[in-house]
Amino acid sequence: MADFKLRRSLLYVPGNMPSMLQNIPIFNCDSVIIDLEDAVPLAEKDAARHLVKRFLLNYTDRNKELLVRINPLDSKWGYEDLKVVLPAMPDGIRLPKADTPEIVERLDTLLTEFEEELEVEIGRFGILPSLESALGVINAVGIANSSERIFALAFGAEDYTASMEIERSRGGEELFNARTRVLWAAKAKGIQAVDTIFADVSDMEGLRAETELAKRLGYTGKCLVNPRQIEVVHDVFAPKEHEVEYALQVIEAIKRARQLGTGVIALGGKMVDAPVVKRAARVLRTAYAHGMVDTLIDEEEIHGAQ
Amino acid sequence: MALNSLGREIPDSYAGKRLVPYGDAWSLRPEGTVAARPVKRVNPGQGKRLSSLREAIEASGLADGMTIATHHSLRNGDFLLNRIVAEIAAMGLKGIWIASSSVHPVHAEIIPHIKSGVIAGFQCGVNGLIGELASRGELSCPIVVRTHGGRARSIIEGSVKIDVAFIAAPCCDEYGNMNGYYGPSACGSLGYAQIDAGYASCVVAVTDNLVPFPAVPVGIPQTLVDYVVAVDRLGDPAKIVSTTTRVTTDPVGLQIASYASQVIEASGLLKDGFSFQTGSGGISLAVAEKVRNAMRKGSIKGSFGCGGITGYFVEMLEEGLFSALMDVQCFDQEAVRSIGVNRAHQEISADMYANPFNAGSVVNRLDCVILGATEVDTAFNVNVNTESNGYLLHNTGGHSDTAAGAKLSIIVAPSIRGRLPIVRDRVTTITTPGDTIGVVVTERGIAVNDRHAELKEELIRRKLPVKDIADLQREICRVTGTPRPLEFEDEVVAAIEYRDGSIIDVVRRVKE
Structure with a gap:
């Protein structure tokens, strides 16, 4: 919980477009995923990774998490992507087609080698695996446990529906099982879950509905294809004011409880115990990121002094 | 030559008049009484109809060296100014001054008549080619650029005397009552022409829609109008109120709009009684949309929307978010429709809108205005007249008026245009003084003028990207590099008059 990092919005930016990289x-998305994979035509693979490297080196006042989606490791570009981009210090790698734990383990090993070579802390580069096939979804639990670098699991519906030989619908009923399985794996491991992109940039209502569904299920973030989608996604993930108010009451209540030497107390006739406090703390951290509360809450207040 | 308070070199005189260097936005006070014009008498049975523009020009007594005016409510669709100048040229008149409310790119047609001496100069700003050619030394005619409020002031106080006003009247009767609401050239408000009608020595109504007496509602009354001329067309309806009023979809523009609307929310002004002006550009409209949503969400009942009115503001009026619109000019067809049917959509004159020298103009009652800029400098001075090439390309409009009047003036602009940074050490031309600018919003950050210290604190509290304007400039220049300064000749091609009549800057010929 101490390394709580808000990842509501992960914006894809094509790695071969200087005008978009510059922006x-x-x-104000939480993370950017600079894409060297699908957005980049074959003829530009080489140019793009060097462009991305230059951009990252010049982007010194970093104000958001920077991930790079490399080409699959079994393609002829994947390794070269890492080699060129990692010295420019992205925060992590989005690994496409992470179908098995072994693929992620391979990336983990490579990252360790690069970290040694670059003389940076081992574990500096994170991994965000994309579960985007039937195989990947089935292996979700194994993948979540395949590397300590993994901070979240990302579900990729476009490739997933292709692998299932089905169409993606606006309601997304066909994704329900896969979405849930990815979530279970993430929550069981105690990491975040990031929902798939919503491709229709002009359909803000559809984006809102899908983000609300993802949030209800337990996802904490969503991948985006256009900056215009950020506002809706943040709006959906923003805690409602009554939630913030209740969370503040919960924290007050549990502080009183600790003074009384107990870990359980009643608030408005309902029991407040550890899971309730945990949920309240999460609401307040998100509220802080949204500027809805002024101070970050103290870990000690939540868990009590050791 | 003297330096004004902003450090700009101002010549002692220009276009035959002594210049007063700009001091500050508030202190200069008017003297004397308002301008007079001949008292008239029209007896029963006496008509006003004339059969052609030529006849009207002759009847008006227009002579060499006199001043004419038209209004720019037909915008780039206007035919009238070109036709009048062609007629004046055909009559052999020389040295005529133009004191229209604005001149648009369509009026480049008069350039040959400037070269031949028919037109001596402009007592108004110009948009487009005329200013560009003047900046390059290819046209020799003085240009005095004025704000909308400043133009009204100059006419009412008598420093600009209009001898003959030709008023394009989209709906007019034979006795001179007119409005802009109906007809093939409907343009809505005639706010600028109201000043000309009230103060010109002779007033000629020109219409392509002669209706039976009386033309109601009466925008400009028969008592002010000397002659009425019917023509086939006043303008090209497709270009009259052609502004594309569409919210931008550009993510950078939307980011700017989002910050601007958050600044408004943080300002504490967005509450019952809120009054607001914004332009018709894509970013301005995006701000308007966000403000509208915030007003809906907070059940806020605004007071009035002001300025050039768009369909957006009409929707806000009809939805009950504003109780009135104060309209000096309609920007689109929706606004034209509304002013003809909504009682709370009030036509106002440029005097009432923005003149600093009257008993109080509408801009004084504005809470917040959204404005654009071609450049901003680290002292918050704003340029809207010239571009980075140094050419005079744009008129001021109500920029300086609303910036001075509103409690909070917000400049919205992308940090980079083409390859150029918009925040500069020194703007090429000062249109609006930094003392009257509250906040500069770019996609890379928000710079707050020190006179809004509380707002600045609140924005920081809300975690908005508040930056010192010099830091913002450095950040932008890291991307663009620092442009080489432009070089100018000594020759002055235009004077930029502040709304009170003092000279805030001059435009000089660009060294090519």
């Missing part, structure tokens, strides 16, 4: 600092 990365200005958008």
Whole structure:
């Protein structure tokens, strides 16, 4: 919980477009995923990774998490992507087609080698695996446990529906099982779960509905294809005011409880115990990121002094 | 030559008049009484109809060296100014001054008549080619750029005397009553022409829609109008109120709009009684949309929307978010429709809108205005007249008026245009003084003028990207590099008059 990092919005930016890379600092998404994979035509693979490297080296006042989606490790570009981009210090790698734990383990090993070579802390580069096939979804639990670098699991519906030989619908009923399985794996491991992109940039209602569904299920973030989608996604993930108010009451209540030497107390006729406090703490951290409360809550207040 | 308070070199005189260097936005006070014009008498049975523009020009007594005016409510669709100047040229008149409310790119047609001496100069700002050619030394005619409020002031106080006003009247009767609401050239408000009608020595109504007496509602009354001329067309309806009023979809523009609307929310002004002005550009409209949503969400009942009115503001009026619109000019067809049917959509004159020298103009009652800029400098001075190439390309409009009047003036602009940074050490031309600018919003950050210290604190509290304007400039220049300064000749091609009549800057010929 101490390394709580808000990842509501992960914006894809094509790695071969200087005009779009240049604007990365200005958008208020939580993370950016610079894409070297699907967005980049074959003829530009080489140019793009060097462009991305230059951009990252010049982006010194970093104000958001920077991930790079490399090409699959079994393609002829994947390794070269890492080699060129990692010295420019992205925060992590989005690994496409992470179908098995072994693929992620391979990336983990490579990252360790690069970290040694670059003389940076082992574990500096995170991994965000994309579960985007039937196989990946089935292996979700194994993948979640395959590397300590993994901070979240990402579900990729476009490739997933292709692998299932089905169409993706606006309601998303066909994704329900896969979404849930990815979530279980993430929550069991105690990491975040990031929902798939919503491709229709002009359909803000559809985006809102899908994000609300993802949030209800337990996802904490969503991948985006256009900066215009950030506002809706943040709006959905923002705690409602009554939730913040209740969370503040919960924290007050549990502080009183600790003074009384207990870990359980009643608030408005309902029992407040550890899971309730945990949920309240999460609401307040998110509220802080949204500027809804002024101070971050103290870990000690939540868990009590050791 | 003297330096004004903003450090700009101002010549002692220009276009035959002594210049007063700008001091500050508030202190200069008017003297004397308002301008007079001949008293008239029209007896029963006496008509006003004339059969052609030529006849009207002759009847008006227009002579060499006199001043004419038209209004720019037909915008880039206006035919009238070109036709009048062509007629004046055909009559052999010389040295005529133009004191229209604005001149648009469509009026480039008069350039040959400037070169031939028919037109001597402009007592108004110009948009487009005329200013560009003047900046390059290819046209020799003085240009005095004025704000909307400043133009009204100059006419009412008599420093600009209009000898003959030709008023394009989209709906007019034979006795001179007119409005802009109906007809093939409907343009809505005639707010600028109201000043000309009230103060010109002779007033000629020109219409392509002669209706039976009386033309109601009466925008400009028969008592002010000397002659009425019917023509086939006043303008091209497709270009009259052609502004594309659409919210931008550009993510950078939307980011700017989002910050601007958050600044408004943080300002504490967005509450019952809120009054607001914004332009018709894509970013301005995006701000308007966000403000509208915030007003809906907070059940806020605003007071009035002001300025050039768009369909957006009409929707807000009809939805009950504003109780009135104060309309000096309609920007689109929806606004034209509304002013003809909504009682709370009030036509106002440029005097009432923005003149600093009257008993109080509408801009004084504005809470918040959203404005654009071609450049901003680290002292918050704003340029809207010239572009980075140094050419005079844009008129001021109500920029300086609303900035001075509103409690909070917000400049919205992308941090980079083309390859150029918009925040500069020194703007090429000062249109609006930094003392009257509250906040500069770019996609890379928000710079707050020190006179809004509380707002600045609140924005920081809300975790908005508040930056010192010099830091913002450095950040932008890290991306763009620092442009080489432009070089100018000594020759002055235009004077930029502040709304009170003092000279805030001059535009000089660009060294090519």
